Each structure stands twice: as C-alpha cells, then as structure tokens.
Amino acid sequence: MNVLHGFHYTDQAPYDCRIEWGPRGARAAAERGDIVIIVDVLSFSSTVVTALHYGALIIPYPPPMEGARSFAAAQGAELVTGRAEAAKTGGHSLSPLSFGSADRSRPFVLCSANGAACTAAGAAAQTAAVIAGSLLNASAAARAAERLRLLRPGKAVTVIACGERWDNARQEENSLRPAIEDYLGAGAILSGLSGSRSPEARLCAAAYEAVRSDVRALLLDCASGRELRLRGFEDDVAHCSSTDRYEAVPMLQGGRFVDASAPDALIGDAL
Structure with a gap:
C-alpha cells in the first residue's frame, strides 16, 4: 500500500505546495481534497485563460470527442475543435489566438486529451477547488490559490503538469510523456505560492x-513547440510563452470555468 503513519509515500505530505503529473496525479490530489491547479501550456490551459480574458464561457469536457460533440449540441454551445479541423470549418480551436472580444458571453465546450482529462480527474472526490493555470496567468493563479487557502485552512495546493502522451504506447507501457512546457508553467505558479514546498515542488x-528569461526560446524549441511550429502555429507558441499577460483565473464552478480573479470573488464556494 506504500503507507506510513497514515500517509502514502507519494503524497508529498506534509508540504503545503506540491506538483504531480497527468490525470492520475490530478485524481490523487482530488482524493486528498487539495486545491488543484491544472497546467497544460500548449494549449488547453492557455486557451481557457485567453478565452476567459475575453469573457467567453468555457465548459471543459473529457475525451472522447464524440461525446463532447453531443454534449455541446445539448448545451447549445460551440465545440472547440482541433486546429486542423477549425482551419477547414472556420470555427474556434485549441489555438488561444482563435478567441477574441467578439466571444464575450458565448458558450464553448473544450475537449482535449490532456488538459480536459486532467480537469475531469481533478474535479472528482472532495477537491477544494480546480483552477486552470498557465504561464499567461501564473501570478494571478498563485494569488487565487493563496486566497483559497485562507478560506480553506489546512488545504494543500497541488499543481498538475498535464504532460503529453506517447503515440502507440503498448498496453504494459505508461503513455504519459512529461512535457517541459507544463513543468515550467507549474514552476512559475509554484514560485508565487507561500508555504512549505515539497522537494518536487522546490525543484x-x-x-x-x-530559465525564466529564456522561457520563450525554450518553448519554441521544445518537442511540443517544434511540432506546433512545423504545423504553422508558431504564433500560438509565442503567445503561450508570455508570462503574466492576463489576470483571468479560470475556476471550475457548476461544470464550467468562471473567472475568480476579482478581489471580491466568492471563490470559497468553488465547487
């Protein structure tokens, strides 16, 4: 069971600030009742933050995409599609640059294999709150988490680096591929948090x-960044690498993200 004195070895207990990877890490944080911050820099979290900055209504939905299509239709919302499909249909995509001021108050369903899946896992059990964080809102996300900790004394903050997935992983293999863009986004948020940090969070x-002065160059040349650049989306990578560009803090409430950045936001009743 890997349990000692009531704690699992992998809990990073008794530290206030922690980091985990992927949906399994998000579920573990949810089961502990932590404040969970989902970080998928390229591009789920960055897209959600950008969309909320413009006032859009974002409803996350875990894979598969077929279920998301039916759900979006039932909600009277537009389904956010992949970049290639959106280029053909002219709709909104996982590119944060596909959102703008014309989207205020419009509902969108956003499905993704990593960010939306981690959000769903993080929203389970007794989670104190689920926030979407990225480089774009790193400081604002940290401040919101600090406010939540004041309202929920004793709650830890776990930042989830979503990572990517290996293609064609075998059944006996773990498909999670750690991604440095999410690690750096998580680090930017952890840098703004007070309280004790686990060794993993400190690192x-x-x-x-x-590397904070070189983040843009690193993201442009990392595996995920190169993939997007080769597909013609270099502007997306440049946008997502901007630190503290926005104040919006997407927080899950009633199945959709609301902006918890306002000083008087009632973020104590997040879920």
Missing part, C-alpha cells in the same frame, strides 16, 4: 527561476 520552481 520545479527552481527550474523555472533558472
């Missing part, structure tokens, strides 16, 4: 601090 924050 993540230190990694971001060590």
Whole structure:
C-alpha cells in the first residue's frame, strides 16, 4: 500500500505546495481534497485563460470527442475543435489566438486529451477547488490559490503538469510523456505560492527561476513547440510563452470555468 503513519509515500505530505503529473496525479490530489491547479501550456490551459480574458464561457469536457460533440449540441454551445479541423470549418480551436472580444458571453465546450482529462480527474472526490493555470496567468493563479487557502485552512495546493502522451504506447507501457512546457508553467505558479514546498515542488520552481528569461526560446524549441511550429502555429507558441499577460483565473464552478480573479470573488464556494 506504500503507507506510513497514515500517509502514502507519494503524497508529498506534509508540504503545503506540491506538483504531480497527468490525470492520475490530478485524481490523487482530488482524493486528498487539495486545491488543484491544472497546467497544460500548449494549449488547453492557455486557451481557457485567453478565452476567459475575453469573457467567453468555457465548459471543459473529457475525451472522447464524440461525446463532447453531443454534449455541446445539448448545451447549445460551440465545440472547440482541433486546429486542423477549425482551419477547414472556420470555427474556434485549441489555438488561444482563435478567441477574441467578439466571444464575450458565448458558450464553448473544450475537449482535449490532456488538459480536459486532467480537469475531469481533478474535479472528482472532495477537491477544494480546480483552477486552470498557465504561464499567461501564473501570478494571478498563485494569488487565487493563496486566497483559497485562507478560506480553506489546512488545504494543500497541488499543481498538475498535464504532460503529453506517447503515440502507440503498448498496453504494459505508461503513455504519459512529461512535457517541459507544463513543468515550467507549474514552476512559475509554484514560485508565487507561500508555504512549505515539497522537494518536487522546490525543484520545479527552481527550474523555472533558472530559465525564466529564456522561457520563450525554450518553448519554441521544445518537442511540443517544434511540432506546433512545423504545423504553422508558431504564433500560438509565442503567445503561450508570455508570462503574466492576463489576470483571468479560470475556476471550475457548476461544470464550467468562471473567472475568480476579482478581489471580491466568492471563490470559497468553488465547487
């Protein structure tokens, strides 16, 4: 069971600030009742943050996409599609640059294999709150988490680096592929949090601090960034690499993201 004195070895207990990877890490944080921050820099979290900055209504939905289509139709919302499909249909996509001021108050359903899946896992059990964080809103997300900790004394903050997935992973293999863009985004948020940090969180924050002046170059040349650049979406990568561009803090409430950045936001009743 990997349990000692009531704690699982992998809990990073008793630290206030922690980091985990992927849907399994999000579920573990949810089961502990942590404040969960979902970080998928390229591009789920960055797209959600950008969309909320413009006042759009974002409803996350876990895979598969077929279920998301039916759900969006039932909600009277537009389904956010992949970049290639959106290029053909002219609709909104996982590109954050597909959102703008004309989208205020419009509902969208956003499905993705990593960010939306981690959001769904993080929203299970007794989670204190689920926030979407990225480089774009790193400081604002950290401040919102600090406010939540004041309202929920004793709750830890776990930042989830969503990562990517290996193609064609075998049944006996773990398909999660750690992604440095999410690690750096998590580090930027952890850098703004007070309280004790687990060794894992300390290392993540230190990694971001060590390269914070070079984040854009790193994202443009990392595996995920190169993939997007080769597909013609270099502007997306450049946008997602901007630190503290927005104040919007997407927080899950009633199945959709609402902006918890306002000083008087009632974020204590997040879920």
